[in-house]
Amino acid sequence: MSIKDPKQLGTAIRERRRQLKVTQKELAMTCGSGLRFIVDLEKGKPTCQIGKALQILQALGLDIRIAAKDIERHGGDKP
Template identity: 45%
Template structure:
């Protein structure tokens, strides 16, 4: 299995908010209407997830995916 970026901003956000809310992954999946496997993959940083389902989870915490501008330095380092 390919190593996923478990430390990406979205996975860290969901994992920390879930833990702050004292919820299990199962409870979060139940409350948001997505599967348990999806929550696990999201928190583990799986790169190819459906954005509508990611938003379904983020909306539970009052957030959504949005385009974010990158600094010139960050853009230059993307190709490395």
């Protein structure tokens, strides 16, 4: 799945949490974060802390992978 914005990330997190039948409160307690953070993250709040978000992803068994796009530079040269 390609994630392009915070809202898509939040949706992916919410879907996985529901798939695992975990409540927002349970997830917050497991990760040592507040319920409000989980709610905001799932809503796609763009200012959520990346470190905490990564912790939530790990708790849900999700990975983030970074892949370079093949983008041509001006003039046709490839990087």
